[in-house]
Amino acid sequence: MVRRMDSTHIELGGRSLVQFASNDYLGLCFHPEVIQAAQEAMQAHGLGSGAAGLLGGYGPAHARAEAALARWKGTGSAVLFPSGYQANLAAVQTLASLGQLSNKNGVRFLVDKLVHASLIDAAKGTGMAMRIFPHNHLDKLKRLLAEAPAGQMQVVVTESIFSMDGDAADLRGLADLKQRHPFVLLLDEAHGSGAYGPGGSGYAAELGLQDIADVSVVTFSKALGCVGGAICGSELFCQGVINWGRPYIYSTSIPPAIAAAVEKGIEVIGRQPDLQARLRQRGRQLREALSGRWKIPGLEDCPIVPLILNDEQQALEAAGLLRDKGYFVSAVRPPTVPRGTSRLRMTVCAEHTETQVRNFVRQVNEVVR
Numbered sequence: 517m518v519r520r521m522d523s524t525h526i527e528l529g530g531r532s533l534v535q536f537a538s539n540d541y542l543g544l545c546f547h548p549e550v551i552q553a554a555q556e557a558m559q560a561h562g563l564g565s566g567a568a569g570l571l572g573g574y575g576p577a578h579a580r581a582e583a584a585l586a587r588w589k590g591t592g593s594a595v596l597f598p599s600g601y602q603a604n605l606a607a608v609q610t611l612a613s614l615g616q617l618s619n620k621n622g623v624r625f626l627v628d629k630l631v632h633a634s635l636i637d638a639a640k641g642t643g644m645a646m647r648i649f650p651h652n653h654l655d656k657l658k659r660l661l662a663e664a665p666a667g668q669m670q671v672v673v674t675e676s677i678f679s680m681d682g683d684a685a686d687l688r689g690l691a692d693l694k695q696r697h698p699f700v701l702l703l704d705e706a707h708g709s710g711a712y713g714p715g716g717s718g719y720a721a722e723l724g725l726q727d728i729a730d731v732s733v734v735t736f737s738k739a740l741g742c743v744g745g746a747i748c749g750s751e752l753f754c755q756g757v758i759n760w761g762r763p764y765i766y767s768t769s770i771p772p773a774i775a776a777a778v779e780k781g782i783e784v785i786g787r788q789p790d791l792q793a794r795l796r797q798r799g800r801q802l803r804e805a806l807s808g809r810w811k812i813p814g815l816e817d818c819p820i821v822p823l824i825l826n827d828e829q830q831a832l833e834a835a836g837l838l839r840d841k842g843y844f845v846s847a848v849r850p851p852t853v854p855r856g857t858s859r860l861r862m863t864v865c866a867e868h869t870e871t872q873v874r875n876f877v878r879q880v881n882e883v884v885r
């Protein structure tokens with residue numbers, strides 16, 4: 517059992533450890549303004565929301581959070597979910613329903629091999645056609661799009677920043693492809709939101725491609741420091757989500773306190789651009805320091821820094837030895853990552869100091885062979 521002490525420390529077995537394992541990239545989990553917003557909403561509206569959104573569980577805090585998310589992402593609307601997993605499930609279900617209604621040959625999902633399990637589960641669960649293309653392999657994707665049967669909607673499913681590799685989808689390439697072979701793009705911005713883009717609005721926005729995604733998904737469990745997720749899209753699509761997205765229809769809506777924390781978190785990220793700048797500096801520092809000895813994949817300033825050790829046992833042992841030295845990191849193994857690519861998945865936070873990162877690197881260099 518782990519007790520979080522602040523954004524960079526946990527207590528484990530009676531010891532305080534510096535952690536490089538959390539997705540709380542900007543330290544909003546412990547941000548006083550975010551906590552205060554949640555506390556005030558809880559006092560005003562109670563703890564739980566009491567019902568699903570369609571049955572009375574949707575209040576003013578939910579409406580404000582959705583409006584803030586839509587402004588943030590530059591979309592017509594947004595819909596809240598109790599988790600990012602459910603948001604992905606509902607996004608895919610809605611696309612499947614829409615595609616079936618409007619295309620005689622239904623829908624085919626074209627899914628990057630390394631997307632999050634929720635997207636794979638969701639696409640499989642629709643029973644529609646599905647092809648998995650090799651990670652970021654746009655030539656293969658192009659061939660699949662070119663041979664698509666007439667009257668079938670093609671939905672490309674990918675992440676902006678990949679959760680286990682810290683690399684990015686080739687969004688410029690996808691934008692290009694979209695001009696020649698029209699498709700619907702579902703973009704999971706779980707790890708791009710907060711860390712990239714003006715005001716943290718995401719990696720697509722960072723590249724000036726905010727309009728590339730027809731539907732984008734945000735999780736509140738990463739840079740926003742709480743829990744839940746949202747689908748951001750056109751007003752019409754979001755109406756579709758409310759009608760066809762089973763995780764929306766059949767799940768109790770998120771607590772108003774979480775909705776209020778999300779709204780405040782977006783405001784804080786916009787007002788404090790230094791949080792994103794520090795996060796990316798630390799990501800760059802950690803990646804550069806380790807790159808002397810290892811080949812570290814991913815974007816140069818990404819907060820996710822994978823040290824791929826291949827062997828499961830070696831990854832577990834390295835995490836254990838680092839724990840002995842006072843550091844908490846995750847050993848990630850199959851099936852979360854492909855066989856033979858077990859790794860230490862290290863993440864930085866805006867609240868890490870330069871010294872903490874430097875000392876951590878020294879220990880990694882000592883412990884990992």
Ligand SMILES: Cc1ncc(COP(=O)(O)O)c(C=O)c1O
Pocket residue numbers: 599600601602604632634675679704706707735736737743744745
């Ligand atoms: C890329 C991606 N999408 C979706 C999710 C699911 O989000 P949540 O944890 O909010 O259910 C995760 C969580 O790890 C993720 O990494």
